[in-house]
Amino acid sequence: MLDKATPPTLSLGLDEPSESFDLWSDAGYEIIEAKRRESRENELAKRKPRTYTQVQATQLIGRSESFLKGKGLNDAWSDSGLPRYTLKRINELRDKTGTRYRKPENVKPLTIALAKLKGGVGNSTICVHLAHYLATQGLKVLIVDLDLQASASGLAAGVNPDVDFDKEDTVYEILRDAPMDFPSIVRYTYFENVLLAPCNSVMQNLEFELVEQIQKDRSEWPKDEDGKPISVYNRLSVGLKTIENEFDIILLDCPPALGTITINALTAADAMINTVRPNPLDRTSFAVFNSSLASLYESVPKPLRYYRILINQMDRSRASELEENTIREIYGSYVLKNTVVESSEIKGAPSLMSTLFDLEKPVKSSNANRRAVDSMSRTFDEILTDIKALWEMEAEDNG
Ligand SMILES: Nc1ncnc2c1ncn2[C@@H]1O[C@H](COP(=O)(O)OP(=O)(O)OP(=O)(O)O)[C@@H](O)[C@H]1O
Ligand SMILES: [Mg+2]
Structure with a gap:
């Protein structure tokens, strides 16, 4: 199959790059297709939800330990015969006992x-x-x-996005042609109350295709519900409006570039969190990013309801500590007080197709796992506390 792409003798270059890449692409797609069939047959995506011990469940519900004892409300049993509870059950019990935090109705997600x-x-x-952390605390989240x-x-x-998602399952066609169809790609995940609008490598052409569309006549752009053409920068924002009220929080995972796709994200977003690592190279790149953001917000002036900088991969070295101090000197109280530690547990979780908030057991080490989960929980709790304060303030203003 690869005869033409792989010449019989050693070659240092490609005589006909187009033909070779075409053949390799076909071969790659054949393998992807075979895997896709296999994974669908195995129903890979169906996994059992995480369960919590009775102590964990009562803490999450916000009741004393006796609350669940002997009530038989558990969803599963541990190997040693102890009751375990799903987040779905925990949320039902939170609702029943009135301990679930609810976003005020008169504020936007x-x-x-x-x-x-x-x-x-x-x-x-x-x-x-x-x-996953926010959902554990009772909120509904879209990624x-x-x-x-x-x-x-x-x-x-x-799952493996290139194997398991077709083009029409992803944000690609939505942003290119049909923002109003956004709800059709939103899918449930293995984690209760976390839904996903996925993408995969088909996105690689979108940046060019959107730029091409700018040159085209507006009548060829996709239309909103009033029949008005939607500019290439507003596709995500218009698409999200069709579904945003079903969620408390929407998280937009952006590519590492300030192109048309990121501009779509910034146009749709009313809050931003920037992750930085404590090293001078990252700080320099972040300063460059700040300058791009300055120009962007100058051309599209709009306030951010919430803005924070999150320091990730903090280790115990003196160099990281000095760097953290420098970041705090520049950005002051916009830097979250808590930091996320550098951890082999965080690094290892994706190989189990999971996060530390989904895994019931450590990836490798209990101590390292506790440290990582603690640092993430503290950092994310700081964010959640801020968001709740923001919503309460806005609810009062909207009164
Ligand atoms: N706190 C941490 N401790 C250890 N490893 C981490 C930590 N945070 C992220 N990583 C690892 O760093 C790598 C990059 O992380 P990730 O893919 O989340 O970064 P990204 O900024 O989204 O990168 P990309 O530009 O590829 O989108 C991954 O291998 C991830 O597991
Ligand atoms: Mg990424």
């Missing part, structure tokens, strides 16, 4: 762009872990994956 310029800072890791690397889709859905 918060749409948070997780934007960055530099790749690999932990943006997608933070995105999906934050979604919108806008990065063709699709790490957030993989982690949130527990």
Whole structure:
């Protein structure tokens, strides 16, 4: 099959790049198709939800331990015969006893762009872990994956996005042609109350295709419900409006570039969290990103309801501590007080297609797991506390 792409003798170049890449692409897609069939047959995506011990469940419900004792409300039993509870059950019990936090009805959900310029800072890791944490606290969260690397889709859905999602399952066609169809791609995930609008590598052409559309006559652009053409920068914002009220929080996982797709995210978002790592290279790239954001918000002036900087991959070195101090000197109280630690547990979770808030057991080490979960929980709780304060303030203003 690869005869022409792989010449019989060693070649240092490609005589006909187009033909070779075409053949390799066909071969790649054949393998993807075979895997897709296999995974559908195995129903890979169906997994049992995480369960919690009785102590964990009562803490989450906000009641004393005796609350669940002997009531037989558990969904499963542990190997040693102890009761275990799903988040679905915990939420039902929260609703029944009135301990579930509810976003005030007269405030809008918060749409948070997780934007960055530099790749690999932990943006997608933070995105999906934050979604799982917020859902554990009783909120309903939508993750919108806008990065063709699709790490957030993989982690949130527990699948291989290039194998398991077709083009029409992703945000690609929505942003290109049909923003009003946004709800059709939103899917449930293995985690209660976390839904996903996925993407995969089909997104690679979208940036060019959107730029091409700018040149076209407006009559060829997709239309909103009033029949008005939707500009290439507003596709996500218009699409999200069709579904946003079903959620408390919407998290937008952005690609590491300030192109048309990220501009869509920033146009749709009314909040932003920037993840940075404590090293000078990341800080420099973040300063460059700040300058791009300055120009962007100058051309599209709008306030952010919430803005914070999250320091990820904090280790115990003196260099990281100095760097953290520098970041705090520049950005002051916009930097979250808590930081997320550098941890082999956080790094290891994606290989189990999971997050630390979904896994019932450590990836490898109990101590390391506790440290990582604690640091994430503290950081995300700080965010949730801020958001609740914001909503309460807005609810009063909207009175
Ligand atoms: N706190 C952490 N401790 C250890 N490893 C981490 C931590 N946060 C993220 N990582 C690891 O760093 C790598 C990059 O993370 P991630 O994919 O979330 O970054 P990203 O900013 O979304 O990158 P990309 O530009 O590829 O989208 C992954 O291997 C992830 O597991
Ligand atoms: Mg990412």
